[in-house]
Amino acid sequence: MEYWEHESALRGGVSSDKQQPLERQFELFSRASAVLRARDLGSIICDIKFSELENLEAFWGDYLSGALLEALKGVFITDSLRRAAGREGVRLLISVDQDDYEEGRRLLLDAQEQQAGCWAAVRS
Template identity: 65%
Template sequence: MYYHHHHQQQQKMFYFALLIKYFYRLTDLQQEQKKNKAEKSLKRIRLRVRAEYCHHDTILNENVLSIKQDPLEKQFDLFSQSNTVLKSRDLGSIICDIKFSELSYLDAFWTDYMNGSLLEALKGVFITDSLKEAVGQESIQLLVNVDEDDYEEGRRLLLENCPQRSD
């Protein structure tokens, strides 16, 4: 009798443990689904920042020369040399994917991009003293690009997934 009672208790505990395990697995799945939904409601906006020299004409005139006689060959030679010189002067670029979870933040970012405030703020970050020292007397500029289609798609997604609060 004791064995039968003990076995039933063990069986109940086993089923209880399975039930708890199932409950936690279900909770984990629900949390994962919430996380995935939240991730989908975040919109990534790609920000491209590029520093480049303002003037290339002097450097190209000093470094690009072709002795080819055939006009087509000469043109190709000049193009190839120019391409090599320009690549050697590449100061690089940075691509950032920025996630937005609120429409107001996305809109503020876009407004700053459109009115030039973002560019001005990024100049202080990217055009450093060491970069200025590296380029010497040559003037450089910072180019910032955000794709308007990314912004519009981000607005659409955020409006769909994050209903705005009415204060």
């Protein structure tokens, strides 16, 4: 979740009754940190390796079109997660690095060319 989405929880859930300014700041910081930690559902990092160029291209196309996001929402955003999030809601963000895609594409193209070269040598 982005920081600005936490604003309402911080405004409603963080207060201090300390009179000394420094004590008040430390208490507010501590309570705000606790609120943010409680709301942090974390990140999932997947390292996906493709052995076929067609599969990589399909994956990239689904990512660009938003179909990947929609498919993964059904997997990760469960009813229990929605209940736990309450009125704040849950948002799923998918990020695929374009440089990684391009490098994977280059490697798969190189592998296809090598395989084609091997087949040509076998046929000779």
